[in-house]
Amino acid sequence: MKFLYGLVIIAWYFLIAILATTYWKGLGWWFLIICAIVLFLGDGLIRRFFKNTKVVG
Numbered sequence: 001m002k003f004l005y006g007l008v009i010i011a012w013y014f015l016i017a018i019l020a021t022t023y024w025k026g027l028g029w030w031f032l033i034i035c036a037i038v039l040f041l042g043d044g045l046i047r048r049f050f051k052n053t054k055v056v057g
Contacts, residue, residue: 005050012042 020035 001053008046009043012046013039
């Protein structure tokens, strides 16, 4: 289960990194701020989900 947690976290960070680096030139700097906020919110939700399954300390 820890492997799945690590895989989900890596996929989430990769997805946000691709979105941020692809669209920031067209949408502006505010988009990077929104991506950072979405990254931290999603990370918190993933940790909360896996904490309920006793994977994250």
